[in-house]
Amino acid sequence: MVETVQGAGVVVTGAGGGIGAALARRFAAEGARVVVNDLDAVKAGAVAEEIGGTALPGDASTVVDAARDVLGGTVDVYCANAGTASGGSEAAGEDVWARAWDVNVMAHVRAAHALLPAWLERGSGRFVSTVSAAGLLTMIGAAPYSVTKHGALAFAEWLSLTYRHRGIKVHAVCPQGVRTDMLAATGSAGDLVLQPTAIEPEDVADALFKGMAEDRFLILPHPEVAGYYQARATDPDRWLTNMNHIQQKWEETR
Numbered sequence: 001m002v003e004t005v006q007g008a009g010v011v012v013t014g015a016g017g018g019i020g021a022a023l024a025r026r027f028a029a030e031g032a033r034v035v036v037n038d039l040d041a042v043k044a045g046a047v048a049e050e051i052g053g054t055a056l057p058g059d060a061s062t063v064v065d066a067a068r069d070v071l072g073g074t075v076d077v078y079c080a081n082a083g084t085a086s087g088g089s090e091a092a093g094e095d096v097w098a099r100a101w102d103v104n105v106m107a108h109v110r111a112a113h114a115l116l117p118a119w120l121e122r123g124s125g126r127f128v129s130t131v132s133a134a135g136l137l138t139m140i141g142a143a144p145y146s147v148t149k150h151g152a153l154a155f156a157e158w159l160s161l162t163y164r165h166r167g168i169k170v171h172a173v174c175p176q177g178v179r180t181d182m183l184a185a186t187g188s189a190g191d192l193v194l195q196p197t198a199i200e201p202e203d204v205a206d207a208l209f210k211g212m213a214e215d216r217f218l219i220l221p222h223p224e225v226a227g228y229y230q231a232r233a234t235d236p237d238r239w240l241t242n243m244n245h246i247q248q249k250w251e252e253t254r
Contacts, residue, residue, distance in 0.1 A: 004126075005212075006031040009071035013107070014059035014082030016043025018180030019130060019144035022201035023079050025051055032077070035067045039082075058182035061107045064114035078115055080108045080152075083128040085182045087189070097144050104148035108155055113174040116163070117129060128158040128208065129143060133222065136229045140247050141189035160217050171211055175204050175221040194252050 003200040008245035010027045014020040016038030024047055034053035048055035050237070054070050056063055064250045066074050086092065086100040108129055108138025112203035119125030135149035153172055160170035178201055186194060204221045211219035220226055232239040 003157055005077070007158060008032045008037075008076035009074050009091070010077040010079065011037060011056075011063065011067045011071075011075055012079040012081055013037040013063060013111075014130075015047055015079075016040045017047075018182060019175075019201045019204050020079070020081040021047050021177055022127075023081060023204040024048075024053060025206065026205040027077070027200075028053055030209070033071060035063075035070055037063045037067070038080070059107075061110045064111055067245075068118075070086070073117070075115060076124075077126040077128065078111055078131065079128040080111055081128075081132060082107060083149075083182070084145075085142070085185055086148070087142045087186070089141075089143050092144050100144035101146040101151070104145070105151040105155060108152055112155075116168070117166055120166055121161070124169075126169045126171070126212070127156070127243060128171045128173065130152075131156065131172045131174045131225045131227075132176050133220075133225045135172075136174050137232060138198070138243065139189070139191060140243070158216075160210060160220065169212075169215065170217060171208065171219055172217060173204060173208055173211075173219045173221070174225060175199065175207075176225060178204055178221075189250055189251060193246065194254075199225075 005027060010032040012020050012024045015024040024034050024036050034047040035056050036044045036053050037060055044055040044057045056066055058072060079103060082103060084100055084103040086096050088096055089243040115125060130154055131153045132149045134146045134232050135153035138146045156170050175203040177198035179198050180201060199221060202217035207219050207221035
């Protein structure tokens with residue numbers, strides 16, 4: 001158990017299902033007061049009722065002030081979990097790219113902007129960013145998703161290096177495949193790359209709580225991702241060649 005979670009005010013965005021719902025359930029089970037945010041009001045309400053939390057449906061980018069009111073003036077932990085799995089190449093429409101940037105990156109920026117003044121004043125706060133292994137590596141067939149998840153990771157890194165000496169804790173959670181509706185929507189690329197090692201949303205929640213207890217920034221629910229990340233950094237050409245082989249294999253199956 002992470003002792004600081006007991007009684008804490010926690011916001012989880014994109015919590016109507018999948019990883020977000022698993023995080024909301026876990027925080028509630030550990031004694032937190034949880035605000036469940038999701039664009040789908042029915043799903044948010046169902047999860048909130050199940051865990052004894054409060055549903056706050058709507059755009060994750062604008063939830064902080066309302067959540068602060070619901071929680072009695074203080075948000076202790078903010079889980080920037082809402083995301084969009086935008087597939088496509090460089091030829092994806094401008095609207096697809098814009099939505100990916102807005103949901104996967106700018107929603108995190110807006111939340112941090114709203115949260116940090118109070119956190120810095122009191123000297124504590126915890127920002128949990130659900131990124132993806134795609135933010136450390138990449139994902140075939142999904143340029144908007146891969147690029148914006150790199151952006152989400154970069155922003156989380158920046159928050160951590162800028163404010164950690166002032167009591168702000170930041171965690172970047174980077175799973176590969178997780179058995180959710182989002183994984184199902186990745187189609188044949190997900191079937192090839194992600195499905196074989198897919199884990200349950202509850203496994204991601206377990207990894208987060210272990211990472212929080214150990215005060216780690218980078219949280220890898222799939223431990224093998226650390227080796228891939230190291231290979232990418234130390235021999236990028238070999239890594240890119242290997243990834244291109246996967247790309248070719250995918251093209252052959254389409």
